Amino acid sequence: MPENNGQLLHVQGLKMYFPITRGIIIQRKVADVKAVDGISFSIKSGETLGLVGESGCGKSTTGRAILQLYKPTAGSVKFHGDELTEMKGETLRRERRRMQMIFQDPYASLNPRMTVGNIVGEPLDVHKLASGRARDERVQELLRLVGLNPYFVNRYPHEFSGGQRQRIGIARALAVDPEFIVCDEPISALDVSVQAQVVNLLKDLQNELGLTYLFIAHDLSMVRHISDRVAVMYLGKIVELTDYQTLYDDPKHPYTQALLSAVPIPDPVIEKERQRVILEGDVPSPTNPPTGCNFNTRCPRVMDVCRKVDPKWQDVGEAGKEHWVACHLYE
Ligand code: SF4
Numbered sequence: 261m262p263e264n265n266g267q268l269l270h271v272q273g274l275k276m277y278f279p280i281t282r283g284i285i286i287q288r289k290v291a292d293v294k295a296v297d298g299i300s301f302s303i304k305s306g307e308t309l310g311l312v313g314e315s316g317c318g319k320s321t322t323g324r325a326i327l328q329l330y331k332p333t334a335g336s337v338k339f340h341g342d343e344l345t346e347m348k349g350e351t352l353r354r355e356r357r358r359m360q361m362i363f364q365d366p367y368a369s370l371n372p373r374m375t376v377g378n379i380v381g382e383p384l385d386v387h388k389l390a391s392g393r394a395r396d397e398r399v400q401e402l403l404r405l406v407g408l409n410p411y412f413v414n415r416y417p418h419e420f421s422g423g424q425r426q427r428i429g430i431a432r433a434l435a436v437d438p439e440f441i442v443c444d445e446p447i448s449a450l451d452v453s454v455q456a457q458v459v460n461l462l463k464d465l466q467n468e469l470g471l472t473y474l475f476i477a478h479d480l481s482m483v484r485h486i487s488d489r490v491a492v493m494y495l496g497k498i499v500e501l502t503d504y505q506t507l508y509d510d511p512k513h514p515y516t517q518a519l520l521s522a523v524p525i526p527d528p529v530i531e532k533e534r535q536r537v538i539l540e541g542d543v544p545s546p547t548n549p550p551t552g553c554n555f556n557t558r559c560p561r562v563m564d565v566c567r568k569v570d571p572k573w574q575d576v577g578e579a580g581k582e583h584w585v586a587c588h589l590y591e
Pocket of ligand 1: 513
């Protein structure tokens with residue numbers, strides 16, 4: 261995938277393998293879990309890229325490897341053109357301040373023994389951004405920004421609903437004035453009625469603060485209202501990437517077609533006609549992915565070549581629109 265000006269983040273050939281070791285005294289590596297296996301994409305400043313796929317396909321690992329919370333096995337991650345994988349110590353710490361993460365589970369990601377004021381203010385302390393009265397004012401400003409009452413500073417996380425806790429998590433992420441946020445399934449654990457409120461809040465914050473998001477979700481309906489472009493991931497690889505409308509109107513990859521067939525349509529007449537594509541079998545182990553196309557064990561359109569040759573990652577878009585897909589049907 262080519263690197264262009266205007267990109268905030270450029271990821272090229274990113275791999276994240278976790279070794280499996282055996283032995284009690286001498287540990288030796290016997291295999292690798294290929295959680296992320298050579299993915300490439302870029303995100304423009306102010307854009308939201310949705311990253312969608314089933315649980316365990318490597319979405320969250322991708323987010324963590326981009327933020328260098330995991331040291332990637334191979335590949336390049338450039339932020340503002342600077343290579344993050346080569347940074348260490350204070351340089352990396354300074355760069356990380358510009359990139360934050362919002363976590364999936366608002367119940368587990370907040371320390372239950374800390375007050376809201378200390379949860380939101382902690383990043384200000386760690387990065388020495390404010391102290392005393394300025395710190396208190398900044399915390400109150402952040403709470404207001406995410407739609408919470410600033411007088412809640414002395415309350416504890418258990419006193420809040422799931423949606424409010426996610427707002428606290430968002431306020432904490434915003435404390436250090438980041439440019440880029442990895443939203444790791446931020447609405448999956450919330451009630452459906454609250455999901456739209458959190459998505460709207462993230463959109464408002466993006467407009468107000470010029471934020472760029474990588475928005476991770478496990479189904480396409482969740483990314484629909486927030487993503488400019490969507491990348492579909494299967495077993496450690498991105499199989500399709502284009503703008504949301506094109507993906508929705510003209511999905512190319514058989515896996516995307518199956519995912520889309522599971523999204524309910526809000527028109528009762530069309531919904532009645534909706535044909536579900538049911539995928540047979542389980543997702544293969546990332547320790548031993550199939551040879552050739554890694555979707556070949558479940559693909560309803562599998563051909564002989566798919567079991568032997570890895571499909572190319574190519575742009576099949578028309579009229580200047582980018583539409584990347586990895587599938588032999590389009591070669
Ligand atoms: Fe299916 Fe073959 Fe395309 Fe893979 S390359 S998605 S197995 S048709």
